[in-house]
Amino acid sequence: MKRFTVSRRALLRATGIAGAGLTLPTLDAMLDDQGRLVRTANAQPRAIPTRFFVFFMPNGTHLPKWTPKSLGRAWEVTPALLPLARVKDRVNIVSAVWPRLRYHAMNTKEVDVGTHGVLQVLTGAVVPTARGPAGPSLDQVAARELGKGLRLPALSVCADEHPVTQFDRKVLSWSAPETPVEPIRQPRELFDKLVGLGDQSGAGVARRRSILDFMGKDLNRLHSRAGMADRHRLDELGTSVRELEARIQTLEKAPACAAPGARPEPVAMANATEFSRIDQPALATLLLDLSILALRCNASQSVVYMRGIAGGGSFQSYQHLFPGTRTGSYNHHQVSHDRTPEGILRHVRVNQYNLEMFLKVFDALDKAPEGPTTMLGNSLLYFTSECGEGNNHGYDLPIVLAGGASGRMRLGEHSKFVAPNGTAISHTHMLFTLSQLLGLSLTKFGFDGTTRLESLFV
């Protein structure tokens, strides 16, 4: 079949709407017969990079209600996994993966993953310092390699309005060692980033660039005056300035997404760590929809979606799932610790609800054709938590994988990821496995992740 090759900017110019918000799912005219992206007439065809979506559900699960007993394709749908029944052959369940955290390399004592587990979820860190884990996290690594030139290569979102200050509760994404990427919580902020607001004309961008240039000079002068200890801090700031510079560069190249609807109103962020005072499910859904938009309009390669803050600050309310109950009694953290029979049922329901949200992303990408496959076929979707059993912060993470990972992943199975000696394996190996499914050229990820879960690969 003969296909046209066309550059996006040329197309935009031709249609006379350059600069205006415009949806840009990959255009068929830009793909060759193998579904590879063709940039310009002269360029070599390039495979569509695998997208990476992470759904983080805090507070674990109740493992007896989650983990299927059977392995392989015959896995049975357990109560907590019920929403997956309709896509049973198109997802993978992985069990026996344990998070590990220690305070000190020489100390074998493990740290409570219920309170600090967020640190390891995407970094593969095992021995974080007081300032955070070694980084960068997998989403950042993937975006750097696969998301070049995108508007927001790595996007991190947290659907929780509580201003928990500790990074070990809320930050999954790390741009460098000990450098947290603050997740976006305001739908309006995310909307503006995707759709664009303010002066995005050439002059506006040039203006912004000249300010950053001025800041860079100031930083250099400070650097020559500062002592050793403070240089670390200045380097951090330097990284942030460069990040903004890079963003400005992409602004010039990567067009914006079309506005999916009205610009969201600002959400009242709480200013303390107590129970929810806003319509939490609405906030979570809005942020999820915008995360989907980021993937669908090719604004982002990696999207990390936190359904809530982890640990004791996990106050997001699930009261809407249990109508008729009292205010404030059904925040996620409380639910995960209530081991009465009713409490377990509630936790299972919360798990189901989180999987339903995860499937929203699955469905949205599944509906978007992309070359010979769909966007889902070119994506890797990862559902996880910071701990296994929510009540005692136990291990064995609840993990679901979906998407074709650009043809690399085999689907429909429940796998136990065990070490050669039969024991549960560290999450660092799971993250290494994900890096391989994404097609990254790494030989190790995180603290010691070097083993692939072979059963996941085609």
Added chain:
Amino acid sequence: VGTKLGPRLLVDSLGRGFDNGSDALAVSAAHLEHFADAAALAVAEAFATPTSRMQLVGCDPGTGTCLRDFIIRLGRRAYRRPLVADEIASALTLARTVADAWAGAQLVSEAFLQSPSAILHVETGQARPMDPSRLALTGPELASRLSFLLWRLPPDDTLLDAAAAGALDTAAGVETRTRMMLDDPRGRAGLRDFAEQWLHLRNLEGVIRDANTFPMWNDSLRASMKEETRRVFEEIVWRPNGGDLFELLTAPWSFVNAQLAMLYGVPAPAGAAFARVDFRPQDERAGLLTQAAVLALSADTDLTTPMYRGMFVREALLCQPSPPPPPDIPEPPPAKPGQTPRERLSEHRSSPSCAGCHELIDGIGFGLERYDAIGVRQDRDPQGGLLTGEGTLLGATPPAFTGARELADRLRTMPELRDCLVKQVYRFALGRNEGDGQSCELTRLGDTFAGDKHDLRKLVLALVRSDVFRFVAPFRVGGQP
């Protein structure tokens, strides 16, 4: 311009404590974007009309040395020190990247407000000829420290001028200036903010109470609680001849409005205003630990949580924060019907891995059980059990106490209370936690504080005179001085 930032800046901390704790602050790209937005907004407003922009710049930037003069003036305000030649040059270059002189002045204003030198506290210090072995903060650096401590604002031109003229070069000079700044209309902001953060009052905003259990709970009650504690604190601290901060713990009086009067069961003042009330013994109110704000802050949605009240006392008043729970927490036993929180917690403490911390915190909270989750006095727990107010404060002599009043008296006798207050003020003033290098100086300040009958303003004066405030801490690794 600098004081007129529209949207609330994203202030983020990675740890506990005061919001200026340097070990916990990082400037991410997201922060920079917030600064950029805030700067753009504030500057756009200042340049919105010919009148307003003339007011800011003071002359036509297209003529003579106007632009240069403006840069020197604005730069000093933004960086809180005089600019060096190189900085003036790069600001002029930036301003001239646009053709219109007013637009250039606007661009450069925006850039100054978000530049690293503006958003970081830069304290390099310099050695003095007579004292070459250590680095003294420069005049402008000290002006910044004082201004952010006392006013929570960047220094104004008057203060920077005084610093440039050497007014802050001696301990006596710093003290004189501090007194002037405390007497200034802006002078109460610093200590007010200190109290809010020290006593966790900001967290009240997020406190939620079950509407069925507490029908009187609403936003205005929440605000009243905070106002009460603030008023009592300021009443004591700003007495003309100095007040004893320890009185905050024991004061059998307070300021209440009609809502709080109902909560405390005392006669209501007329109208909506706050008025002083002297409590009768049967009111069982005395000081901070019986104030609704503190009692509500340390409770759950529908029940008291003795553990939280104990943690508050340990953390805020004794500087003994509880370590995080151990990794091997056993499953809490399911609540038995009719079991009180006290009984459940006692069971919890029978586990050796939990006992260590819970012994320290639970006993304090038990002594405050005669106040419910919004601070109303109660004689019985929800299961009908009699609440006696008996508690234990490990570390005090004797540890056993009955009721909030005795608890406050015990606390006053503990040397840890005095030391903790000094530490809290130090952390707030310096924006970082104390290290081993400061222990002598802090002990000395503690003695002064005791000698001054726990006068907080005198403590601030002693602190700003001290070497820890006026000299750069020795080179530090890992963030600890």
